[in-house]
Amino acid sequence: MSETARIILEGQEYEFPVLTGSENEKAIDISKLRGTTGYITLDPGFKNTGSTQSGITYLDGENGVLRYRGYSIEELAEKASFMEVAYLLIYGELPNKEQLDYFNDSITHHTLVHENMKRFFEAFPLGAHPMGMLSSMVASLSTFYPESQNPNRDITDIEKTMHRLIAKMPTLAAQAYKHNTGLPTMYPKNDLSYVGNFMHMMWGVPSEDYKVDPVIESALNKLFILHADHEQNCSTSTVRVVGSSQANLYSSVSAGIAALWGPLHGGANQAVIEMLEAIRAEGTPLQSWIDRAKDKTDSFRLMGFGHRVYKNFDPRARIIKKAADDVLAQLGVNDPVLDIAKQLEEVALNDEYFVQRGLYPNVDFYSGIIYRALGIPTDMFTVMFALGRLPGWIGQWKEMTENREPIGRPRQVYTGATQRAFVALNDRA
Numbered sequence: 001m002s003e004t005a006r007i008i009l010e011g012q013e014y015e016f017p018v019l020t021g022s023e024n025e026k027a028i029d030i031s032k033l034r035g036t037t038g039y040i041t042l043d044p045g046f047k048n049t050g051s052t053q054s055g056i057t058y059l060d061g062e063n064g065v066l067r068y069r070g071y072s073i074e075e076l077a078e079k080a081s082f083m084e085v086a087y088l089l090i091y092g093e094l095p096n097k098e099q100l101d102y103f104n105d106s107i108t109h110h111t112l113v114h115e116n117m118k119r120f121f122e123a124f125p126l127g128a129h130p131m132g133m134l135s136s137m138v139a140s141l142s143t144f145y146p147e148s149q150n151p152n153r154d155i156t157d158i159e160k161t162m163h164r165l166i167a168k169m170p171t172l173a174a175q176a177y178k179h180n181t182g183l184p185t186m187y188p189k190n191d192l193s194y195v196g197n198f199m200h201m202m203w204g205v206p207s208e209d210y211k212v213d214p215v216i217e218s219a220l221n222k223l224f225i226l227h228a229d230h231e232q233n234c235s236t237s238t239v240r241v242v243g244s245s246q247a248n249l250y251s252s253v254s255a256g257i258a259a260l261w262g263p264l265h266g267g268a269n270q271a272v273i274e275m276l277e278a279i280r281a282e283g284t285p286l287q288s289w290i291d292r293a294k295d296k297t298d299s300f301r302l303m304g305f306g307h308r309v310y311k312n313f314d315p316r317a318r319i320i321k322k323a324a325d326d327v328l329a330q331l332g333v334n335d336p337v338l339d340i341a342k343q344l345e346e347v348a349l350n351d352e353y354f355v356q357r358g359l360y361p362n363v364d365f366y367s368g369i370i371y372r373a374l375g376i377p378t379d380m381f382t383v384m385f386a387l388g389r390l391p392g393w394i395g396q397w398k399e400m401t402e403n404r405e406p407i408g409r410p411r412q413v414y415t416g417a418t419q420r421a422f423v424a425l426n427d428r429a
């Protein structure tokens, strides 16, 4: 007999079905709650509320488990290419050789962006934050490809739009970087890998033949995989809700980029480095920073610590922490900020406040250190996160679209003024 949940309201008992996911997660299906009881639920930040049923990513916050379509993040980070993982997230299976060759070939031949977009970049002020440029440029792609705006969601149009977006976002990201350096932008090169081509567009200059460093290519491949999806996080939920109005994929992902920018979300990787650099500059004891983070009257939080779901370790942080050691050793970089990060982790994880609340380093705590070692400026860190998260956003948008999910429109509990008569201007206090 299927499980149910009983609620008693005003003396009347109501029953609601209980759903069980493939990993035995339980949920009370309240989709008929308001219709049968007149009540809604209230859950600020949706900490206890599921928005969908998804087959893409599973994470277990208590045990530090993260799997994309059933494959562990540890195995994928070690053995897969970012393009294989992108294909897996979007289509549901690891590609065979023929499928991967087709996917790579299609992406490779869509990397150019319309020449008019150069004029958009020229209009941005020097020093414009790359996330602001990227979000604007991605939304603008919808104006160059009007078939993407077609709400009937023709499968051919969707396929083309997904491939164009995966192909063009690194080109736009590199142009945002070059805008602030004043160096010439580089056109994509079709004989390079997805990551290698991004490196070429970021660090190449016309006057020399850029050589892709395999150490950096491998590190970025791993970092992009680790960021590729994370179930219904803030930016992915944004992509799904915007897409649920039948807005096009470019606009939905542009909104996701905007949500990711926030320092409580993907913007934390930039905030972590700024925090570590402040700690280094001030030279004050690490415990004083921990004490500030615990002080409710102080808005300071230990950036890179804590997570909505992981109340133990974030498996990605563990992998990135090891990668940081490896990459810095391979590049011969000795970054004192990495030492401070490790000391801060040690101090925080011996402090009852952090242990009690399950505040462990998250994916953003160590990633910025690798990005610095690779020569990426701090304000580009969240762009790197967005490039990694892109196939996850696309896969989640595709799943929402294929499932014809209803438009996202939460309810509320109204707490404002009850009805009152209009007061003429001269009669107001």
Ligand code: SDX
Residues within 6 Å of the ligand: 045, 229, 230, 232, 233, 234, 263, 264, 265, 266, 268, 293, 294, 300, 301, 302, 303, 304, 305, 306, 307, 308, 309, 357, 359, 362, 363, 364
């Ligand atoms: C990402 O959701 C995802 O999956 C996100 C992500 C992804 O891949 O998409 O994993 C990527 O966004 C990682 C998180 C990056 N953000 C940061 O590093 C910013 C610092 N962390 C926090 O602001 C916070 O931990 C959140 C936003 C990440 C989680 O916030 P929650 O789940 O809403 O938890 P909360 O704010 O309710 O905190 C619970 C308690 C509170 O104290 P009490 O009220 O119980 O006394 O923990 C405290 C908080 O004050 N707390 C912190 C803290 N994080 C939580 N105290 C100090 N420093 C912190 N970093």
